[in-house]
Amino acid sequence: xxxxxxxxxxxxxxxxxxxxxxxxxxxxxxxxxxxxxxxxxxxxxxxxxxxxxxxxxxxxxxxxxxxxxxxxxxxxxxxxxxxxxxxxxxxxxxxxxxxxxxxxxxxxxxxxxxxxxxxxxxxxxxxxxxxxxxxxxxxxxxxxxxxxxxxxxxxxxxxxx
Numbered sequence: 613x614x615x616x617x618x619x620x621x622x623x624x625x626x627x628x629x630x631x632x633x634x635x636x637x638x639x640x641x642x643x644x645x646x647x648x649x650x651x652x653x654x655x656x657x658x659x660x661x662x663x664x665x666x667x668x669x670x671x672x673x674x675x676x677x678x679x680x681x682x683x684x685x686x687x688x689x690x691x692x693x694x695x696x697x698x699x700x701x702x703x704x705x706x707x708x709x710x711x712x713x714x715x716x717x718x719x720x721x722x723x724x725x726x727x728x729x730x731x732x733x734x735x736x737x738x739x740x741x742x743x744x745x746x747x748x749x750x751x752x753x754x755x756x757x758x759x760x761x762x763x764x765x766x767x768x769x770x771x772x773x
Contacts, residue, residue: 618656620696625667626654627703628743629679631710635724638740639674642720650730651737653722654700662768664754667703675722676713679705683751684772688739704751 629637629652638650655670657663664681671679686702707724714722727744730736736744752772759769 622696622698623657623663624654624698624700625657625663625670625703626652626700627667627671627679627681627705628652628685629671629677629705629707631707631724633724633726635726636730636744637671637675637677637679637707637712638723638725638730639714639719640721640735642718646737648720648735649737649740650725650733650735651740652702652743662770663701664703664770665768667701667705671705674715674719676709676711676715678708680708681705681754683753685748685751704748 639653653671653674657666682704685704688700690698692698712722730744755771758771
């Protein structure tokens with residue numbers, strides 16, 4: 613049985629970061645299955661952070677863009693090689709800054725591109741094309757006021773409804 617540095621249960625985040633021109637923030641990774649393809653900024657949740665903190669951190673680390681979480685629009689879940697549970701929460705975010713700084717250790721490029729231009733782009737990932745073709749009328753919004761009580765010991769508690 614294979615063992616990754618993350619164990620066999622992965623929790624990752626990704627998101628559609630939209631600017632004021634309705635363009636999406638997309639990146640081209642320098643490694644992995646999405647190498648050289650436009651895809652959404654993404655990464656793994658780290659110990660001691662919530663999923664929404666993780667996507668904000670990943671977007672900023674990869675692109676230098678500050679973005680505010682608006683909601684959750686999906687969850688992707690799969691099993692790799694019958695061993696690794698690979699789970700990803702998909703967010704919508706609003707870009708609060710526009711100047712991109714590419715993290716060259718992981719990315720070859722990053723840009724704001726309109727979704728209609730991504731549909732037929734030969735470098736667009738399959739997930740990106742599917743999202744660009746879809747419409748999202750509803751997302752789960754973040755609520756901070758539903759803490760279930762101090763006896764649980766939560767430092768941070770967010771509920772998406």
